[in-house]
Amino acid sequence: MKLSEHLDKGVWTVADKTLLLLYGFGVILVVMDVLPLHEWGAFSLFQSIFLILCVLADSIFLQPMVKFGTEHEAEVRHVLAGGFNLYTVSILAAGFICAALAPELSVIFTSPELGTMLPYLPLLIALSIFRNVGIRYLQIHLRINAIFWVDLTFYGSILIIAVLANALGLFHTATDFMYINMVGAALSSLVAWFFCARAFATMPIFRVPRHEYAKMFNFAKFQAGTSALLTLQQWSDVLIVGFFYTPAEVAIYTGAKTIYRFLDALREGATLLVVPMTSRLYSQKDFGGLSTLIEKLLFGGFAILVPMSFVLAVGAPTIFSILFHGQYDASAVVFQIMILAGFTLPLSLIGTNALIGMGKVKGLFLATLVAVATFFITSYIFVPRMAARGEALAVFISYTVLALLQFFTMRRDLDLSARGILGRARDARRFVAERRKGDTTNVS
DSSP, rough: OOGGGHHHHHHHHHHHHHHHHHHHHIIIIIEEEEEOOOHHHHHHHHHHHHHHHHHHHIIIIHHHHHHHHTTOOOOOHHHHHHHHHHHHHHHHHHHHHHHHHHHHHHHHTTHHHHHHHOOOOHHHHHHHHHHHHHHHHHHTOOHHHHHHHHHHHHHHHHHHHHHHHHHHHHOOHHHHHHHHHHHHHHHHHHHHHHHHHHHHHOHHHTTOOHHHHHHHHHHHHHHHHHHHHHHHHHHHHHHHHHHHHHHHHHHHHHHHHHHHHHGHHHHHHHHHHHHHHHHHHHHTTTTTHHHHHHHHHHHHHHHHHHHHHHHHHHHHHHHHHHHTTTHHHHHHHHHHHHGGGGHHHHHHHHHHHHHTTTTOHHHHHHHHHHHHHHHHHHHHHHHHHHTHHHHHHHHHHHHHHHHHHHHHHHHHSSSSOOOHHHHHHHHHHHHHHHHHHHHHHHHO
16 A cells, blocks of 8 residues: 555645634634633633533544444444444433533533523534534545535634624624534534435434444443543533633633644644554564654654744743733733643653554553543642633643653553653754755765
8 A cells, every 4th residue: 555545635634634723713813802701711611511522422432433434344334323323312412411401500600601502502412413423434434535625614614604793793792603603513514414425314223233332332441431531631621710710711711722722733643643653563563663763753742842832932922912912811821831731742642642553542541540630630729729820730730741651651562761762863963964965965
């Protein structure tokens, strides 16, 4: 199998991940600039609950669907139907529970706006089901270009409608933005149905063999546990801030997190690069080559992210002042604390995907469990005393713990060391020197 045969898929993948970055900038310029702090904070709470439900259901039911759907002998129709059934029932049930608890949750988070939005959560979930399942089905067949169009419909329609609604004077509250998200979810689900029409129309929803469900549950044990823990760590931080403070303080925190999430693009890139290479080398028992590869990747990650994090930390006040026109100046300090995680992020980025590629999902699960426990403990200690800054500190500490534990987990099988990572700097300088010498020789 030649790499050149998949270059088009790589281009479409980069284009799809770029949409998330552009959408983030659009939210900053269009949405956060319009909504008052307490309204944006209320929507952030609602969005966090929605995303926690979606990501948990995806990791438990749709990711196993992708694995078994891509196997050579898999019966894709049964796998698709099984994943669709489990995902739909579980996420709708969770959505209705949250909707029923809307009055209590609005009191807990001191947000009447949240109480207004939560009854609509099952409808937003229902409108998103074919989009989310469709994307995973398209992933089974590596139809990355189709996934791009589904995502473009979602992100693009939300931003376009938000701009038009603001121009017409119809966009003022968090509930307005929730309605816009519903339209985006419905449109993207229609596009997903267009690309997956035959599969959706013919899947045997009521005739899925029991062993298909059993395979999905068995596969999901450790991987789903790890994904669930990471989901709670990534999205419950907003809810924790909202539990102790008002939606306005939540907005200050999410103002910083919105910028920080641009690093998620690096996580996606690391997944594309690291998992297949480490999987191949580990299966070939080339532990020396795998150690060298990981040390080079870690050196490259540190060489890029450490200077970037330093520059962003120093320039945060100016960046936030320009982007948010003074409304989120308090978010700059929160971001400065959060971006400190960039100094250890390469260990986490490479470690997570390397351990998946090596098949060390149990070790990854245990490392994640300790890190998430650290996150909740430090949140409980710091948030009541430092508000949004305390949550940023908890994020930094927990990601550092995760990075170190993953590094030591990899060292059980590989000869990794700080000296080896630093030694790659000499290799890089030698490579550059040889290239320059070669260029000089060619010119002569």
